[in-house]
Amino acid sequence: MAIRVQCGSCGATMNVKDELAGKRGKCPKCGAVIDVPAAGGSPVEAGPPPAPGAAPAAASMPAGTSDKSQSVAFILAALLGGLGIDRFYLGYTGLGIAKLLTAGGCGIWALVDYLMVGMGLMKDAQGNSLLKS
Ligand SMILES: [Zn+2]
Numbered sequence: 080m081a082i083r084v085q086c087g088s089c090g091a092t093m094n095v096k097d098e099l100a101g102k103r104g105k106c107p108k109c110g111a112v113i114d115v116p117a118a119g120g121s122p123v124e125a126g127p128p129p130a131p132g133a134a135p136a137a138a139s140m141p142a143g144t145s146d147k148s149q150s151v152a153f154i155l156a157a158l159l160g161g162l163g164i165d166r167f168y169l170g171y172t173g174l175g176i177a178k179l180l181t182a183g184g185c186g187i188w189a190l191v192d193y194l195m196v197g198m199g200l201m202k203d204a205q206g207n208s209l210l211k212s
Contacts, residue, residue, distance in 0.1 A: 080097060081094035081095060081096060081097065082094065082095045082096075082097065082099070082100060082115055082116060083095075084104070084113055084114075084115055084116065085113075086106040086108065086109065086111055086113050087111070087113060088106060088109050088111035088113075089106060089108050089109040089111065091106060091107075091108040091109070093106070093107060093108075095115050099115045100115055100116065100117050101115065101116070101117035102115055103115065143206075143207050143208060144207055144208055144209075144210060145169075145202070145203040145205065145207035145208060145209050145210055146210060147168060147169055147170070147203045147209050147210060148209065148210045149196060149199060149201075149209035149210060149211050150211075151168065152165050152168055152169055152196045152201060152209055153193075153196045153197055155168050156189070156192050156193040156196045156197075157193055160178075160183050160189035160190075160192055160193050161178075161182050161183035161186065161189050162178070162179050162183070163175035163176065163177070163178030163179040163183065163189075165192060165193075165196065166178050166192070169201065169202075169203045169204055169209075170203050170204030170205065171204050172204075178192075196209070199211065
């Protein structure tokens, strides 16, 4: 039985004798030194292909979803939109200050934000969709 290894230098694959397991061999093509995996260990290319559709283990929340609530943002936009409180809540500190100083863009900006949040089009400062709860 031979061990299949890939040259890290030129990318050529070759079969190496078992006696070289765990030692270093030489690529017959480009002469580069290659590490031969130990016998019984996992050969370089023998990793099982990732199962299709396999999801990463750690995902308590669907990707792209904010921890900010749409309904909270909506209430803030409705009651305190003129002070930019909804923007502060969503993490847009700079925009919140701007909105506060302009009194919600003379009400127009506050109204637009109010509608955006209400229609679920508003995202938080990280670009994640708001939590619909
Ligand atoms: Zn090579």
